Amino acid sequence: MTTPKSEEMTYPAEHSEHTGEVERRAADGDPIPDPGLHEPPPRYTDVDPSANKRAERQVVGMFTLASVFIVASIVAYVLFEIEPSEGVSNVGDVQVSNFALGITLGLALLLIGIGAVHWSRSLMTSPEFAEKRKPLTSSEDVRQDTLASFNTGAHETGFGRRKMIRNSMFGALALLPLPAVVLLRDLGPLPGDSKEHTVWDEGVRLLSDVTYEPIRAADVDLGQLINVMPETFRELPEHGPERLNERAKSPVMLVRMLPEELSPAQGRENWHIDGIIAYSKICTHTGCPISLYERTTHHMLCPCHQSTFDLADNGKVIFGPATRNLPQLPLAVDDQGYLIAQSDFTEPVGPTYWERGTR
Amino acid sequence: MSSTTPPDVSASRNTAIRGAGKVVGFVDERITSSNWLKRNLRKIFPDHWSFLLGEIALFSLILIILSGVFLTFWFKPSMAHITYEGAYVPMRGIAMSEAYASTLELSFEVRGGLLMRQVHHWSTLVFIAAMSAHMLRVFFTGAFRKPRELNWLVGLTLLVLGVANGFTGYSLPDDLLSGTGLRIIEGGILAIPVVGTYLSYFIFGGEYPGEDIITRLYAIHILLVPGLIVALVTVHLMILWYQKHTQWPGSGKSEKNVVGYPFFPIYMTKAGGFMFIVFGFILLMSATVQINPVWLYGPYDPSQVTAGVQPDWYIGFLDGGLRLMPPWEISIFGYNIPLSVLIPAMILPGVILTLLAVYPWIEQKVTGDKREHHILDRPRNMPVRTSLGVAFIVFYIVLWIAGGNDFFATVLEIPVNWVSRFLQFSLILMPPIAFWITKRICLGLQRREREKVLHGRESGMIVVSPEGEFTERHEPLDPHEAYELVAHERPVVREPEPATDPNGVPNPNYKKSLRRARLSHFYFADVIDKPTRDELERVHHHHEEIAPSSNGETPQHGASDDQGGQHH
Numbered sequence: 001m002t003t004p005k006s007e008e009m010t011y012p013a014e015h016s017e018h019t020g021e022v023e024r025r026a027a028d029g030d031p032i033p034d035p036g037l038h039e040p041p042p043r044y045t046d047v048d049p050s051a052n053k054r055a056e057r058q059v060v061g062m063f064t065l066a067s068v069f070i071v072a073s074i075v076a077y078v079l080f081e082i083e084p085s086e087g088v089s090n091v092g093d094v095q096v097s098n099f100a101l102g103i104t105l106g107l108a109l110l111l112i113g114i115g116a117v118h119w120s121r122s123l124m125t126s127p128e129f130a131e132k133r134k135p136l137t138s139s140e141d142v143r144q145d146t147l148a149s150f151n152t153g154a155h156e157t158g159f160g161r162r163k164m165i166r167n168s169m170f171g172a173l174a175l176l177p178l179p180a181v182v183l184l185r186d187l188g189p190l191p192g193d194s195k196e197h198t199v200w201d202e203g204v205r206l207l208s209d210v211t212y213e214p215i216r217a218a219d220v221d222l223g224q225l226i227n228v229m230p231e232t233f234r235e236l237p238e239h240g241p242e243r244l245n246e247r248a249k250s251p252v253m254l255v256r257m258l259p260e261e262l263s264p265a266q267g268r269e270n271w272h273i274d275g276i277i278a279y280s281k282i283c284t285h286t287g288c289p290i291s292l293y294e295r296t297t298h299h300m301l302c303p304c305h306q307s308t309f310d311l312a313d314n315g316k317v318i319f320g321p322a323t324r325n326l327p328q329l330p331l332a333v334d335d336q337g338y339l340i341a342q343s344d345f346t347e348p349v350g351p352t353y354w355e356r357g358t359r
Numbered sequence: 360m361s362s363t364t365p366p367d368v369s370a371s372r373n374t375a376i377r378g379a380g381k382v383v384g385f386v387d388e389r390i391t392s393s394n395w396l397k398r399n400l401r402k403i404f405p406d407h408w409s410f411l412l413g414e415i416a417l418f419s420l421i422l423i424i425l426s427g428v429f430l431t432f433w434f435k436p437s438m439a440h441i442t443y444e445g446a447y448v449p450m451r452g453i454a455m456s457e458a459y460a461s462t463l464e465l466s467f468e469v470r471g472g473l474l475m476r477q478v479h480h481w482s483t484l485v486f487i488a489a490m491s492a493h494m495l496r497v498f499f500t501g502a503f504r505k506p507r508e509l510n511w512l513v514g515l516t517l518l519v520l521g522v523a524n525g526f527t528g529y530s531l532p533d534d535l536l537s538g539t540g541l542r543i544i545e546g547g548i549l550a551i552p553v554v555g556t557y558l559s560y561f562i563f564g565g566e567y568p569g570e571d572i573i574t575r576l577y578a579i580h581i582l583l584v585p586g587l588i589v590a591l592v593t594v595h596l597m598i599l600w601y602q603k604h605t606q607w608p609g610s611g612k613s614e615k616n617v618v619g620y621p622f623f624p625i626y627m628t629k630a631g632g633f634m635f636i637v638f639g640f641i642l643l644m645s646a647t648v649q650i651n652p653v654w655l656y657g658p659y660d661p662s663q664v665t666a667g668v669q670p671d672w673y674i675g676f677l678d679g680g681l682r683l684m685p686p687w688e689i690s691i692f693g694y695n696i697p698l699s700v701l702i703p704a705m706i707l708p709g710v711i712l713t714l715l716a717v718y719p720w721i722e723q724k725v726t727g728d729k730r731e732h733h734i735l736d737r738p739r740n741m742p743v744r745t746s747l748g749v750a751f752i753v754f755y756i757v758l759w760i761a762g763g764n765d766f767f768a769t770v771l772e773i774p775v776n777w778v779s780r781f782l783q784f785s786l787i788l789m790p791p792i793a794f795w796i797t798k799r800i801c802l803g804l805q806r807r808e809r810e811k812v813l814h815g816r817e818s819g820m821i822v823v824s825p826e827g828e829f830t831e832r833h834e835p836l837d838p839h840e841a842y843e844l845v846a847h848e849r850p851v852v853r854e855p856e857p858a859t860d861p862n863g864v865p866n867p868n869y870k871k872s873l874r875r876a877r878l879s880h881f882y883f884a885d886v887i888d889k890p891t892r893d894e895l896e897r898v899h900h901h902h903e904e905i906a907p908s909s910n911g912e913t914p915q916h917g918a919s920d921d922q923g924g925q926h927h
Contacts, residue, residue: 102646286546
């Protein structure tokens with residue numbers, strides 16, 4: 001191995017004399033001088049021809065094996081079909097195909113990579129050497145020339161003198177972002193008062209979220225929790241955003257507890273039916289559907305951020321980051337004994353927003 | 360290989376070289392490419408394992424783009440609702456969006472589709488992890504200092520864009536998990552004062568979730584953000600190439616050189632090989648470790664959620680912030696600012712990013728150092744910077760753990776409320792503790808190195824003197840090793856300017872200089888300085904007096920003859 005020598009390669013030894021490095025240097029100098037570039041010990045492949053040959057065989061072996069795996073991946077693609085058969089899930093087939101393709105391709109890539117690195121580390125003969133850094137700052141006269149060119153150009157535009165041109169141009173450019181913003185206007189409708197209302201209204205029946213049948217008050221067991229949608233949900237088109245939007249806004253959960261366990265706030269004394277009480281399912285924190293109910297304590301936990309609400313105490317927040325009680329749906333029973341809403345929610349459901357309390 | 364006598368390419372008997380020569384000739388005659396190639400083909404790149412972190416990020420990005428293009432051939436970014444009739448039997452007859460259905464199609468009806476989905480997801484996790492680790496490396500070694508502040512900002516922007524694109528991609532399959540993530544984002548948007556509600560209606564095309572968001576996120580995910588990422592990666596690499604890489608301190612290395620191996624062939628082969636290794640690892644991971652099995656979650660239904668769900672790792676700290684925040688809210692005249700959402704979702708990331716972005720300039724203010732730096736700091740030699748970094752990591756990890764507080768409550772079988780309370784206190788108390796411990800460790804390491812430079816390495820050999828005194832023999836350091844320990848600069852603690860000049864006129868700069876001096880004290884007052892030449896010589900003479908020629912070493916030139924000897 002010979003060391004290449006040319007103009008651009010230098011071996012540093014002088015760097016304690018650099019200009020501009022005075023500030024942090026102690027006056028009495030550094031304790032140990034730079035001994036200069038470290039000559040690494042020769043590699044096995046440099047001194048032992050058989051090690052050299054062995055490394056060469058290893059690299060060739062890896063590249064060859066990589067080719068084998070590449071071919072194997074094509075074989076795996078053809079061999080492991082994922083045709084679905086009637087009534088039987090093809091999850092197993094998919095996983096076998098995934099495994100076979102991934103392993104063969106992965107090993108092929110890995111072998112190409114390791115082969116290349118091994119080749120470079122063991123067999124390539126470039127030595128370590130030092131390259132000079134050029135200062136990144138331009139020289140002072142180049143900077144001055146640049147400034148001068150700029151000045152000349154600026155002078156030729158008359159930018160400083162022709163103030164009308166300048167100002168009218170700035171005016172036009174300043175207005176230019178406006179159409180860009182205006183053009184985005186149709187991204188969505190204005191909120192209006194849509195956030196203040198849901199489809200719940202006086203007389204709207206409560207449907208079980210599972211059967212989509214109305215719920216008879218007498219059928220609700222003590223301690224039971226039922227997920228509920230408004231009756232109007234049944235009439236929505238089967239496909240389309242209306243259903244999802246409704247499910248994001250109107251879901252309600254219904255629980256039954258002993259009436260004496262409830263402590264309704266003033267004005268809410270008649271919002272429950274013999275211990276059957278309903279709250280919005282949408283968390284007032286960031287809008288996750290609340291779902292973990294602890295029957296003995298009547299605590300309701302949101303799985304997203306653990307806000308906990310006491311359903312026996314007006315949906316009050318008792319733990320976690322939520323700032324507002326769960327909105328309660330006032331309940332009544334119609335003449336057939338089915339649960340209905342007395343009215344819409346008396347406050348907006350879901351997360352807090354800026355103008356929430358203004359209407 | 361020597362550049363002094365270039366071999367005559369046209370006369371070469373090697374057809375490959377002759378062919379390459381023709382191509383180079385063709386290009387050169389049109390854009391003078393040889394001029395640039397001559398200077399850059401043998402450009403030097405220094406070697407260190409920590410320099411590979413950025414490479415991992417780059418290579419996983421390539422894999423993300425390749426697998427992502429594959430996915431676009433089948434994925435339908437549409438929220439139109441259909442009834443599923445595809446290959447995955449358990450879902451047949453269920454209403455879902457086309458986006459979700461086409462994700463199922465990709466997984467169950469396209470060979471290699473599941474593999475590419477998993478490659479896309481795994482390489483994203485690796486991409487963001489590698490960028491974060493790379494950024495930590497740059498921070499702890501001071502590689503962000505002048506002249507690399509620009510690349511620090513470009514890199515930070517890339518990290519933000521990577522996280523943003525990871526999140527938009529996470530939302531595209533329109534499964535139950537990704538929808539829940541979007542819902543939380545909606546809550547965050549609603550929390551923005553004044554415009555939050557309007558923004559939400561514009562983004563979602565009306566009430567949440569609407570039927571537009573997947574299509575919109577898709578455009579952002581495959582066009583807008585990737586375009587920015589590719590452009591900024593190009594800028595990042597061009598700046599890196601132009602400024603030349605930083606290097607670790609060591610013998611032969613200075614601020615005015617760069618020591619390493621030539622780009623062609625060593626670095627090119629190594630980095631190219633490493634690219635295939637990264638590809639291979641991610642493919643093997645995708646072949647063996649399942650990720651995001653959306654068919655198990657079902658289509659998105661805003662009224663449903665599963666317990667114990669976790670976002671991708673890089674979103675975890677934001678979710679943790681949402682979980683730990685106390686229920687604070689400001690309400691004035693019916694207008695509300697839900698701080699419990701706004702702080703963790705908007706203000707906290709904003710503050711973190713701003714601090715990271717301006718840190719290079721903060722440190723410049725403290726040190727008053729306007730010089731170029733190409734030699735990296737060993738983290739122990741900048742104890743306060745290192746400790747600030749570790750304190751930040753601990754802050755981040757506490758938030759990250761909080762993102763899984765329900766998981767830890769389940770594993771530890773304690774109430775989730777306890778976990779949250781504990782983490783709330785930890786978030787405030789742990790970073791200062793981590794700062795203090797890290798600083799002690801750094802100072803301890805510095806002290807040990809100072810001893811090592813002064814007295815040599817502990818040999819483990821106990822020597823009994825004729826007087827019966829037991830001492831441990833210290834071996835001299837190898838000059839290269841010794842130089843590495845003292846190659847850093849001495850820190851200078853800046854003192855304030857005098858309050859008044861000799862005539863008693865108040866100094867207008869006094870307050871400013873006092874502030875600067877305080878910061879400088881905070882950074883450097885405790886730093887253990889490396890020994891001076893005088894100190895080394897004194898130690899040497901001391902040893903000579905009490906134990907003349909006890910080690911029998913041949914003295915090295917200069918001051919290094921002081922390294923041998925015994926330490927009591």
